[in-house]
Amino acid sequence: MHRPGFSFSHFGMYVTDIKKMEDFYTRILDFTVTDQGDLSGPNGPMHLVFLSRDPEEHHQIVLISGRPSEPSFNPINQISLKADSLGTLRQMHALLVKEGADDITPVTHGNAVSIYVRDPEGNRLELYFDLPWYVSQPMRLPVDLAGDDWVLMKRLEEHARSLPNFMPRSAWTAKMAKRMGLDSQS
Template sequence: MSSTTLGRAGLSLSHMGFYVNDMAKMEDFYARVLEFTVTDRGSLDTPHGKVGLVFLSRDPVVHHQIVLASGRPAQLPFNPINQISLEADSLATLRLFYRRFVEEKMEEISPVTHGNAISFYARDPEGNRLEIFIDTPWYVDQPMRVPVDFALADDALMASVERHARELPGFRPRTEWVAEMAKRMGIG
């Protein structure tokens, strides 16, 4: 549903770009492991020198969803990227990428539930935290995060997440939360 359909001026999050240190390694990871396609590449002269750019997308209609830009210092005292979140279209897809990350021996892989989502977190090759998630049909007050066992069968995993969510403050169907947010945003 578009923003204008909801009664607000048309504005939605489209893509993100971030600086990388090792362009080839990062391009390989996003293309091979996360199945993004390189749609363009090149460089631009900027006030701070030439910047190499690689544009990537998983959607043939969208020129780029991620832009990798050269110029990240090799050593940073603090990574300002909290997380890069990618929504999976199903629990099966979430599990597919989880297995792929395990096979790739990615760092800090942690499957969790937020009550309103099931996800796993891991670090990309330059330490940026990634989240791959699916929404659940429920809402619970945030923040909330507890580990989940991806070894469980789909039905058992969903039952476990729901059982835990039902015990948390704010538990309700996601549809109720969406209606409340639409009203709060003045579009409901």
């Protein structure tokens, strides 16, 4: 039994020693590195490592460099909730705007469309919908959620096709299953 709308998906956290954290999650907890790369962030360059134990999920944990040493810093980058449809995500965006939520940022990651927003205590949330294709990560670009679902999907796909390693999500999933040693298991 599950509620319609959103389901818990993944989280990101700032870390001090990204190599040590990657080693722990891959060697000890058997996660697989699915992607990694660099992005500029609000406090300078960040290195991101995407980890998953499930070939259906691009990432379940994101390690992000740049954790300050102050103990008051919250190392959790975001709490992510997966939408069951693009329509659900767009309805949530409209509701957040109507409610006057702080810092609403819709983006495309090429393989997903996301809304970043803060909860009442300032915790960062990502509400997102997976797209039916894959592109290399990390990738982030602002997106306008206006128009109907069909028009938005066409715009998102056109953009994604211009990005590195564009492929159907099913092909990426099969590739990850093989990398995780799950392709021959039933």
